Amino acid sequence: MLGDMTQPTQARATRTRAVLLATARELFTDPGYDEVSQERLVAAAGLTRGALYHHFKDKRDLFRGVLEELETELTAELEEVLGGGPDFLSATIAGLQAFLDVCQQRPAFRQIVVLDGPRVLGWSAFREIEERFSLGMLERHYERAVAEGLTLVAPVDVLARMALAASIEAGLVLGDAADPGQARADVEASLVAMFAATVGA
Known part of the structure; x- marks a missing residue:
């Protein structure tokens, strides 16, 4: 009963x-x-x-819950994109494009995660959430590069953290851009070049 x-x-x-x-x-x-x-x-x-x-607990805690929900959705989407690429670099480019699309085309993600997340929660709490949702995904992606015979310029955990930091900054650049189209082109080219430079034959 x-x-x-x-x-x-x-x-x-x-x-x-x-x-x-x-x-x-x-x-x-x-x-x-x-x-x-x-x-x-x-x-x-x-x-x-x-x-x-x-x-x-309060409105801020509810905000955190919404942000974590958005991060959960994004991580699942990006995991699928990264897993679908034929090789590390192709998957990287597809994943970056998908991430930047979300930053620009989804108002909820752009406003709540990119623009308000660090301000409302504080940088330390925001980074903790980003690391919890994104860091493991990036580490697994770099492990794929190793499995494909590519040589990393630094350990997996270091590269994953650098990539995460760059991705957070990319979202902020797009969120503040006066010319979204040009900012998108610049950010995408920079991120692709950065990822490509972290691996070698």
């Missing part, structure tokens, strides 16, 4: 959390984090402040 009662309760809790995250994603994208109060969030979600505090 107790198990039968617990399942609907857990299902409701899961739905409530999903509604909060979806509503916050929309409002943190437009009008943006600073313009959205906790009262507006729960009203838009059709919930109470108690429901918000049950799942998240």
